[in-house]
Amino acid sequence: MLMDNEKISTRQAIVFLISVAVGVGILSLPRQVDEKAGQDGWISIIIGGLFTLIGSIIVAAVVSRQKKDVVKITEDLMGKFASIVVGMFYIVYFIVMAAVVNQTFAEVANLYLLENTPKEFTIITMLLLVFYACRIGIEPTVRAIMILFPFATFLFIFIIFTCLSRAKIDEILPFFSTPVNKIFTASFESLFSLEGFELLLVLGPYLRRPEKAKKIVIIYTEIVTFFYVFITLVTFMVLGKNETKLFKWPVFMMIKGITAPGEIFERMDAISISIWVIEIFTTVVAYYFAEIQVLKSLSGLKEQRYVGGILFPLFYFITNMPKNFTENQIIAGFANYLIYPAAFIIPLLLYIISIFKKRGEES
Amino acid sequence: MVDIDKRIFIGNVGIDKKEDKYLFTFTYPIVRKLVGGEGGGGGGGEGKSIYIIKTEARSLTEAISLIAHRTSRRINFDHSRNIIIGEELAKDGIKEIIDSLERNPQTNRRSYLIIAKDRAEKILSKENDQEILLAYYIEYLFKSKQNPGDYVDRDFSEVMEQIHSLKGDALMPVITVAGKDLDANGGAVIKDYRLIGYLNTEEVRGINILLGKAMQTITAFDIDGTKLAVCEIKSARSTPVLLKAQEVPVIRYDIEVAASLREIHSDKIGKKGLKELQEGFAKEIKKQIEAGLNRVQKDYKVDVIGVGEYLYKRKPKIWEKYEKDWEEIFPDVEIIVNPKVKFINLGPVI
Numbered sequence: 001m002l003m004d005n006e007k008i009s010t011r012q013a014i015v016f017l018i019s020v021a022v023g024v025g026i027l028s029l030p031r032q033v034d035e036k037a038g039q040d041g042w043i044s045i046i047i048g049g050l051f052t053l054i055g056s057i058i059v060a061a062v063v064s065r066q067k068k069d070v071v072k073i074t075e076d077l078m079g080k081f082a083s084i085v086v087g088m089f090y091i092v093y094f095i096v097m098a099a100v101v102n103q104t105f106a107e108v109a110n111l112y113l114l115e116n117t118p119k120e121f122t123i124i125t126m127l128l129l130v131f132y133a134c135r136i137g138i139e140p141t142v143r144a145i146m147i148l149f150p151f152a153t154f155l156f157i158f159i160i161f162t163c164l165s166r167a168k169i170d171e172i173l174p175f176f177s178t179p180v181n182k183i184f185t186a187s188f189e190s191l192f193s194l195e196g197f198e199l200l201l202v203l204g205p206y207l208r209r210p211e212k213a214k215k216i217v218i219i220y221t222e223i224v225t226f227f228y229v230f231i232t233l234v235t236f237m238v239l240g241k242n243e244t245k246l247f248k249w250p251v252f253m254m255i256k257g258i259t260a261p262g263e264i265f266e267r268m269d270a271i272s273i274s275i276w277v278i279e280i281f282t283t284v285v286a287y288y289f290a291e292i293q294v295l296k297s298l299s300g301l302k303e304q305r306y307v308g309g310i311l312f313p314l315f316y317f318i319t320n321m322p323k324n325f326t327e328n329q330i331i332a333g334f335a336n337y338l339i340y341p342a343a344f345i346i347p348l349l350l351y352i353i354s355i356f357k358k359r360g361e362e363s
Numbered sequence: 364m365v366d367i368d369k370r371i372f373i374g375n376v377g378i379d380k381k382e383d384k385y386l387f388t389f390t391y392p393i394v395r396k397l398v399g400g401e402g403g404g405g406g407g408g409e410g411k412s413i414y415i416i417k418t419e420a421r422s423l424t425e426a427i428s429l430i431a432h433r434t435s436r437r438i439n440f441d442h443s444r445n446i447i448i449g450e451e452l453a454k455d456g457i458k459e460i461i462d463s464l465e466r467n468p469q470t471n472r473r474s475y476l477i478i479a480k481d482r483a484e485k486i487l488s489k490e491n492d493q494e495i496l497l498a499y500y501i502e503y504l505f506k507s508k509q510n511p512g513d514y515v516d517r518d519f520s521e522v523m524e525q526i527h528s529l530k531g532d533a534l535m536p537v538i539t540v541a542g543k544d545l546d547a548n549g550g551a552v553i554k555d556y557r558l559i560g561y562l563n564t565e566e567v568r569g570i571n572i573l574l575g576k577a578m579q580t581i582t583a584f585d586i587d588g589t590k591l592a593v594c595e596i597k598s599a600r601s602t603p604v605l606l607k608a609q610e611v612p613v614i615r616y617d618i619e620v621a622a623s624l625r626e627i628h629s630d631k632i633g634k635k636g637l638k639e640l641q642e643g644f645a646k647e648i649k650k651q652i653e654a655g656l657n658r659v660q661k662d663y664k665v666d667v668i669g670v671g672e673y674l675y676k677r678k679p680k681i682w683e684k685y686e687k688d689w690e691e692i693f694p695d696v697e698i699i700v701n702p703k704v705k706f707i708n709l710g711p712v713i
Contacts, residue, residue: 111468166521173676239520242527246465257472257520266473 007208012142013216014223016203016286017196019149021224023283024104025193026156027249027276029228030235032193034250036186039171039241040178042232044186048194049225051187056197056217059347063204064213065354070201070346071297077353086346087298090201091291093335093342095311098287099319100332102126105280107325108249113273123319129281130288131312135305138206141289145282152278153227159272160234160251163258167237191343192336194224198343199286202293248325252276288315365437368394372442374413374498376423377483378460379449384419385460387426388484391416392496413497415487423463441469444498446476446519447538449483453551453558458531461556465523472520475505478551478558480539489545504547505536512568512577512596515550525667531555534562534570534667552658554665562658569655570668572648573616573700575601581625582651586643593626594644597707603673606699608681611692614670615699620648623708631713641704648702656698664694 008016033041066073070090075083105126106119114122133144197217204210235244235251244250256269265271292307301307322328377388396412416433420426431438446464448457464470479486487497494500505516515536517525526533537551550562550570562570571577576599583593600619607613622644629636659667666672671689674682685692 170676174679177679238524240524240528242530243524246527253472254520257518259473 006137006139006206008138008142008203008206009208010212010216012146013200013203013207014219015146015149016142017199017216017220018223019145019279019282020196020199020286021194021220021283022149022153022227023193023279024101025190025228026231026279027108027251028104029190029193029251030232030244031247031250032189033186033232034236034241034244036189037178037183039173039236040176040183041186041241042172042229042236043176044183045190045194045229045232046225047184047187048190049221049229051191052194052197052225053218053221055195055344055347056200056221057214058351059197059200059343060213060217062347062351062354063200063207064210065351067204067207067210069204069293069297070350071294073201073204073350073354077350077357084298087294089346090294090342091298093338094287094291094294095315095318096331096335096338098284098291098315099321100328100335101280101283101287102315102319103322103328103331105277105284106319107328108252108273109277112252112269113277120320124316126281126284127288127312127315127319130285131308133285134289134292134308137304138203138289141285145285148278149282152275152282155275156272156279157227157230159255159258159268159275160231162260162268163234163238163254165261166258167234169237171237171240172233189336190228191339192332193228194221195339195343196224196283196286197221198347199290201347202290291315369436370439371434371436372439374443374496375445375447375487375501376440376443377447377449377479377487378423378452379483380452380455381419384421385426385452386417386419386484387423387430388415388417388487389426389430390414390487390497392498397495411490412495417484423460424467439469440467441471443471444474444502446474447479447483447486447501448477449479450481450558452483453478453553456557457553458556461523461526464519470519472518472523474519475502475536476519476522477501477536477538478553480537480551480561486538486540486545489540491544493544501538501545504538504545508579510580512571512580513549513564514547514567516571516576526553526556528672529667529669532665532667537561552663552665552667554663559665560658560663562655565651566655566658569648569651569653570659572596572599572618572620572702573601573652573655573668575599575618582644582647583626584643584647586639591626591628592624592640592643594640595623595625596648597621597623603670603677605674605678605681608678608684611695611697612670612674612681612685613697613699614673615701616652618648618652618700618702620644620702620704621707622704624706624710626710632709637706637709641706645702645704648704649700652700652702656700660694660696660698664690666693670696670698 033044037044071083071087074086102123106122109122110119134141197220231251235254238254239250247253255272258268259266260268291311292304295307322331371391373389373391375390379386390413393412393414416430418426418429420429427438427440491500515534517536522533522535533553535551535553537549539546548564550567551558552560568577577596578598580596581593586592598621602617604615604617605612606615659665
């Protein structure tokens with residue numbers, strides 16, 4: 001069978017990146033920014049979006065210059081040893097991010113959906129599905145995301161729209177009453193939900209038109225920021241800032257209080273949580289795929305499915321390390337620190353060196 | 364997996380005080396009695412279709428676990444329609460109960476959290492012929508939204524939103540026994556998670572108009588103390604305006620009421636008659652609002668009308684000055700009510 005498993009279009013790349021960013025954050029981000037910045041939290045997300053834009057443009061510049069993945073770029077610029085260090089770092093980073101996301105999924109599913117199913121089983125089913133989606137190459141993986149993602153996202157936005165019937169616009173007043181430094185702290189907090197663009201670093205060799213990387217990240221940042229600002233605003237307007245702070249997953253609590261107009265669906269929570277599972281799936285798939293790519297180019301192995309198989313137990317083990325929300329928060333806090341080197345510092349370093357060494361320029 | 368016919372769906376939860384514990388009353392429908400026997404034999408069975416089960420416990424989750432040993436089918440709590448808190452318990456404090464309700468993942472956030480002007484178990488033992496299910500009867504006292512200005516039209520999630528943003532104060536729906544029926548008129552005032560008193564129908568209506576929430580609500584009054592008129596408030600829009608902010612703030616509420624005339628015992632309504640009617644209705648609205656304000660401001664001294672919230676949201680600089688001793692300041696806040704009535708409908712008779 002002839003399959004073009006090698007290249008993805010610009011549009012596919014955009015959806016791929018957005019699907020990474022839209023994940024656990026859609027249930028918890030309003031609380032995270034509310035804890036730090038109160039009702040001004042949505043401003044923090046916009047600022048976080050600006051940081052994301054800066055970081056992602058650097059990543060895009062690196063990728064469009066070199067057209068390779070991050071390990072190969074580092075090897076080219078800084079030598080073999082540095083590339084191993086960077087590769088190992090990204091392996092840790094992707095695995096921790098995926099683990100946090102997957103563990104949150106397992107906890108929510110355990111609480112609301114599958115009360116008697118062991119969490120380990122929920123995790124392993126998700127991982128098996130993810131492994132299956134990643135086993136051939138980038139094209140089938142991205143296609144799976146392309147089919148699932150718009151469907152899930154539009155449905156979720158629709159559900160949030162139904163919540164607007166309860167929204168009181170003055171809940172987000174007064175504007176800018178929070179000290180600026182708190183707004184900025186909250187915007188760092190929001191990065192965990194907003195980022196996803198660093199996966200472009202492994203997509204480099206697969207882009208059909210790498211010169212369009214900048215367009216990819218700009219559209220990605222716009223959509224993701226807008227999406228999160230919208231969800232946060234609606235949550236604040238429905239629950240108010242005091243109640244948003246009270247729940248682990250305030251967006252879900254908001255949806256639980258809503259009946260769709262006309263009472264066609266009395267309960268939206270069950271639907272929303274199933275949609276959310278799809279969002280989680282697309283996130284974990286993307287991280288898993290990125291992990292495989294880094295390991296492949298680090299080890300020189302060629303076969304996608306074997307590398308995926310090697311990683312499977314590792315993913316399972318790390319995901320199962322935190323056993324509850326509080327423990328998972330500790331890992332998530334650790335992951336939050338990893339974002340800065342992974343998405344900002346390393347790409348910036350690579351970019352500066354590549355200019356300095358004049359690599360990847362058109363001859 | 365538990366099949367749906369192996370489950371019971373709790374419709375009402377009543378919570379009362381009993382010594383140092385709570386008395387929980389759960390009611391659930393006996394489905395076979397409602398739809399007929401399993402063999403498909405005709406509808407309806409003999410006897411009561413609602414089962415009442417009571418238990419003493421220290422918390423809601425404990426209570427559910429205790430009645431689980433006594434019910435044949437699996438208990439499902441997430442379709443409960445009403446949670447009714449008895450008067451005695453509400454006076455004692457509802458913080459713990461609210462906490463258990465919010466922590467329970469099965470709590471139906473679209474249900475109603477109601478204060479009973481009585482013991483909750485008494486309300487739930489009421490047999491009413493209007494509806495087969497008591498839960499639907501109580502729910503639709505609120506949900507059917509007939510004259511919603513006369514009661515506190517808030518469901519669980521809205522009450523929670525208020526109680527958290529006012530740090531323990533809220534206006535909650537109330538239910539009383541009225542002969543054979545139950546009555547949802549009026550409201551309960553909660554201060555610092557404790558019930559401190561009730562508002563009657565007129566006071567609640569006044570507060571609702573002040574908050575711009577009274578829609579399709581009928582009011583009967585006398586113009587000049589002689590002519591009876593019945594008017595409907597179609598909608599009310601209320602805008603607070605801060606006039607002065609000295610020792611106590613002075614706030615004017617501009618209220619625009621769109622009204623519809625339902626009944627009047629008078630001749631043709633001419634230009635003069637209309638003016639009289641408008642002024643009379645505005646006066647009546649003002650009277651009702653002031654009655655409600657008087658109650659919450661002077662008697663109960665609790666800011667459930669959101670004056671503090673308004674100042675915090677719209678005038679955050681001024682609010683800083685009052686924030687610390689708002690509880691003392693609030694009863695002295697000068698509130699000027701300025702209603703304007705516009706009739707958009709005068710009925711079919713000239």
